[in-house]
Amino acid sequence: MHQVALSSAVVWPVAALSTAGILVKPFKVAEAWWAVAGALILLLTGQLTFAEVGHAVGRGTDVYLFLIGMMLVAELARTTGLFDWVAAQTVRSAKGSATRLFCIVYMVGILVTTFMSNDATVVVLTPAVLAAARAAKLERPLPHLLACALIANAASFVLPVSNPANLVVFAGRMPTLPAWFALFLWPSAIAIVVTFAALYWTQRADLRAGMDDEVSVPGLSAHAKLVAFGIALMGVVVLGASFLGGDLGWPTCAVGLAAFTLVAWRARALALSAARAMSWGVLPLVAGLFVLVDALDRIGVAGELARLLEELQAGAPQWSVWAAGIATAIVANIANNLPAGLVAGATMASSHSSSSVVAATLIGINLGPNLSVTGSLATVLWLTVLRREGIAVGFVQFLKVGLVVMPVALLLCLYAVSAGSGF
Template structure:
């Protein structure tokens, strides 16, 4: 077996391990194992391995910052409070509660990333449903999974995959980003809402809610956490507008917010640091190494050349092929490795904003088809399991097929 074939075999095995999780080992184990095999077999030397890892520095800082803010908000009960407010405003109406939770999900995803929606908002929504005496919380919990991906390209900060795709290349300025993705984002959010509501309408109509829901008190540290979240959002929007990398501003803003809140609350920072899922960083680092090895096979350059040729004949055809192809591929191999590889193609081909937009829409929105499509959906499943709720892959696929496909077509058309 030649080196290119060996590299692609390791890459395929790594992607399969991340998606299937044999022996129930964490996703990070398979990514690190793949990177280790690339080193041991001499496909990349130590310096090249390190270069691959270093390409993800901005992504690591962004993820650490967002995990800090998410864990801080969870510990202080900020999102429990937000979910309780939404439940009380519903005034006993299941349809109104559905719309309110959806709106909260859009805001949380846009400003804190889709992983925060999965990790933090999901248990808060479940707690709110329990307080409202909801018999079947699943329609509301589905919102957390689907909006996490549907709203994940409103801003560059809305999905770590956005940073992954443009890692090693040029992140569009905020103005270019909004010009490219505002209309597709609105299309994805609206179509996802309508399709999801239609799918869950019967369950909502048969539901009754308690109208008088007590709102938990919001502590002073929780208020500070909320102010810090808003301030961080403004910092990141400003950094994006100034065409700066987003990782370091996220890390600094999150660290300052955390230190202020923990000082006021007189809490030890070790608790929040230990509660964070550091395996995510290892997962992403391992995938960066695997994609670095793939780049050296020449496959990235070959696909970039092919995509450029198709685009020259018909840009709309290239948009459709790219967006739809990556959307379905993200469900077979998870959108993080797919996004990393697609990002290499984007940077190598110097694609137009519209075609690069199709790459990002496919990688961000495509995972709404299946439970293995994105890290956010995997985290959502884990959050449900902690509450004793199980959603099978088939159950999710039945909803995902109705929700994702029309939203994807509408978003690509809006480009």
């Protein structure tokens, strides 16, 4: 029972202010505090009860477990020196060319995103790229770091496992793998190729810089080999869970904890150092977002959006694909694609939308966040990794690149979807 009537006049301002705090970070207060503050205000004002907040937080359990597993193996890879070894090998392969290194990073990002998820790309690949840039004495590593963030979103709908948001948007209506490829094979290829071309164009001046290629390759310790095996096993487990239609969180977390336990058994101090270095603030951020979305859902946001979408499909079906994709891309950049994906999933289920409209919605949720630095959870994780290493990428700095990279890729992807649907 609510203590007071649920009011959109309260819920909307709280959600808006919390989102603004996450995006702008006034007073240098971390993103998680703004999300948690919004959830607490809704609780203390009686808009949500303890039970309702608990239920909303519980909906994110699979996401929390997934993130814990991914972050744990990434920190273990860093502390055991696995990233340093990978970095040295990568720099040698680049043969003194910043452009060649950029291409290698982008290709590896495609593979990691496709088979392990976009969050894995930013959590696992970004530290390795940073280590490679430092080993090569690369003065301008930003193009290579941007490649990690942008391919994490651009390749995140190659497979269902490529982004946990895919499972949220389809909400129990996940197509078979052949049907998935029929919807997303060409849009994914377009997103990957166009994003690469646009990013290369914006960063071409920095990519002309030289770099060292004669770097010493450190030895690979037994601990690092254990972590490497754990990362490979995690990729297999996550891919298998996705194909079987199961949850991704607990298998990912189980593999992460197993790797942690084995390393701790051999080097306890090393494992504890990795656990302490994890970005634990991401978890309350996600939990707070789940609560805010639940409140918006309770005041009928998903139902109203579903009604508008049904009217559009009935009156102008040729525009429904474009409207769904562009609208969700805009909302994802304003409010982050995690809450946008949750709302979109509920909207799609309520509106009984066609597969092409659902596909366009998912593309907007996944690719749209390449516009702004806080558009997706993956990019927020990317920012967290960079901040820990003393690297700052501002909102405007990212937006200048995003304005070139994202819109053309999005429009071409939506054209592929609409053409495939017969419009």
